[in-house]
Amino acid sequence: MKVLVPVKRVVDYNVKVRIKPDGSGVETANVKMSMNPFDEIAMEEAMRLKEAGIATEIVAVSIGGAQCQETLRTALAIGADRAILVETSVEVQPLGVAKLLKAIVAKESPIMVIMGKQAIDDDSNQTGQMLAALLNWSQGTFASKIRVKGATAEVTREVDGGLETVLLKLPAVVTTDLRLNEPRYVTLPNIMKAKKKPMETLTPEAVGVDVSPRLKVLKVQEPPKRTAGKVVKSVPELVEKLRSEAKVI
Amino acid sequence: MAILIIGEHDNAAIKPAVLNTVAAAQEIGGDIDILIAGYQCATAAQGAAGIPGIRKILMADAPHYAHALAENISALVVSIAKNYSHVLAPSTSFGKNVLPRVAALLDVAQISDIIKVESTDTFVRPIYAGNALATVQASDAIKVITVRSTGFDPVPIAGGNAAIESIAAQPDSGHSSMMGQELTKSARPELTAARAIVSGGRGMGNGENFKILEALADKLGAAVGASRAAVDSGFVPNDYQVGQTGKIVAPELYIAVGISGAIQHLAGMKDSKVIVAINKDAEAPIFQVADYGLVADLFQAVPELTAQL
Secondary structure, three states: OEEEEEOOEEEOOOOOOOEOOOOOOEOOOOOOEEEOHHHHHHHHHHHHHHHOOOOOEEEEEEEEOOOHHHHHHHHHHHOOOEEEEEEOOOOOOHHHHHHHHHHHHHHHOOOEEEEEOOOOOOOOOOHHHHHHHHHOOEEEEEEEEEEEEOOEEEEEEEEOOEEEEEEEEOOEEEEEOHHHOOOOOOOHHHHHHHHOOOEEEEOOOOOOOOOOOOEEEEEEEOOOOOOOOEEEOOHHHHHHHHHHHOOOO | OEEEEEOOEOOOOEOOHHHHHHHHHHHHOOEEEEEEEEOOOHHHHHHHHOOOOOOEEEEEEOHHHOOOOHHHHHHHHHHHHOOOOEEEEEOOHHHHHHHHHHHHHHOOOEEEEEOEEOOOOEEEEEEHHHOEEEEEEEOOOOEEEEEOHHHOOOOOOOOOOOEEEEOOOOOOOOOEEEEEEEEOOOOOOOHHHOOEEEEEOHHHOOOOOHHHHHHHHHHHOOEEEEOHHHHHOOOOOHHHEEOOOOEOOOOOEEEEEOOOOOHHHHHHHOOOOEEEEEEOOOOOHHHHOOOEEEEOOHHHHHHHHHHHO
16 A cells, blocks of 8 residues: 655744744744654654555655755655655645645555644644545544554544544545654664655646645734733732732632 | 534534634624534524524534534535635634535635634634734635634524524535544533633643642633643643644633643643643743743642632
C-alpha cells in the first residue's frame, strides 16, 4: 500500500510571531521554519505502517517555494522513500492545496493520504477534508489511532465529547491529532541518506491546477493585549477580590 | 440573502454552540434556516425551532445521519446549498469535520473560525494560535464559514416558533460507518459552555490530584479543563484540553492551576473575562495574562480556596 504524506513548511512553533509594520501579514523573513508539527506526526504514522509491513512506499509532498526542499529532506530523513515539490511563489490556500494534492494522488495512486489536521500558521483545519471531498474518498479526521485491516481502516477520532471510532473504506484521507504518536528523532545517518533520495519538482501549471486565492487578506493585526493584573498574597484576599472587585463568585 | 446553519445536535437536543452561530448569522443579516440532519431527531428539530428569529428548520431524518458522518452530511448540505448566500457551522469538532468537505464540493473557499463579522463578505479570524488577527474578504458566491463560539454571545433558545420542514435524505455514501463512541460522562457543564472553568497543568503531578480541582469546580459549578502538558502526561483525557489544538473557551472566570502558560494554552483561554492563576513559580508566563495571581503551593491553596467558597 502506497501512502502519501503532505508536509507544510511553517514558522517554528517556538517562535513568537511578529506582525509586519504594514499589516500585510506575519514576518517570515529570518525566522526559524520547521515542518508543521501535525505533519511530523503524519510522517511518523506512515513510518509505523511501513515498519508493520502495511505501507510499502511513502511519498512526501510539499507545496511552496524552493525552501520547502528542506522540509521534504526532513520527511526523507524520517523515512519517506521519495519526495515531490510543487513549486510556486503563490501563497496557496487550502482549496488550492487540496486541488494540487488531488492531482498528485491521480499521478501516484496512493491508498491512503495521511496529513496533519491543521497547519499552525493559518490554523485553517480544512485541507484534508477538502481533499477527501474532491477525491470522493472516506475521511477520518483528528485521528488518535489508526488500524489498517485489509481494505478498511479503523480510525479513532478526537471529538469534543471524547473519542469515537469510525470504519473507513479505503482509499481514505486521515488527518492526525496530537496523541496519535510521538515522532522519532531524526538521526544523522538518516539525514545523510535523505540527501541521496529522489526529489521531483513540479509546478501547479504542469499539473493543470489553478491556485489563485479565493480569500483576500485585507489586513493582519495584533490581538488586543491582556495586561498582568495584581498579585494577591493569600487565598482570603483572592476570595475577597473575586467577590467584591471582579464579582464573579 | 439567506443563511443556512448546520445545526449540531445529538438527535435529542441541539448543542449550545449553535446559539453562538445563530448570533453570527444575525450579524451577517438575512433569513436564517437551520438544518437538523439526524436519525429520530424530531426533538432536536423542535428545540431548534424555539430559537427566536429563525425562518425555518429543515429536518432530514434517516438512519445514515445518526452519527453525523462527514461524507453523508456534506452531500446533504450541498444538495440544498445553492439556495443560500452563506453556509455556517459552529467551529466544533463536528463543524470542522463536515464544513470543509461542503466547501470543496461547492468549489468555494472556507473561512474558518471567525470571531467577528465586518460585512457580508468580510470577517476577522485568528491565525498563529491567536497571536495575529486576519481580516479576510471572500470572493465566492457562497460563503462557507465556521464560527468560533467565544466570538459571539449566544442567542436565547426559547420564545421562537419556526416551522419545521422535512427534506429528502441523500443516499448513504457507504464510505464510513460508526463503530463506537467513548464519550466522557460528567455531571459538570461542558467546557465550551461553562460560566467558570478550573484548569490544571503539569504542576498537578498526576491524574489523582485532579480531584482537588474537581472539588473546587463543584463548589463553583465549573467545568474542569487541562493544559496540553497535563493531557500529554496522561493525567486526564484529551477532551479536557484547552488551547490552540484543543478547545477555545472564554468563560466569566478561568482558574489556571499549576499551568505555566505556554502560548498554545493561552491561545485557548486568553479571552476569558477574569483569569486567576495559582502557581508556585512567580516567573510563570501565566501571571502576565492573569487578573489575579497567587504565588503559592497549589496543594495548599486550592483546598483552602474550596473551603472558603
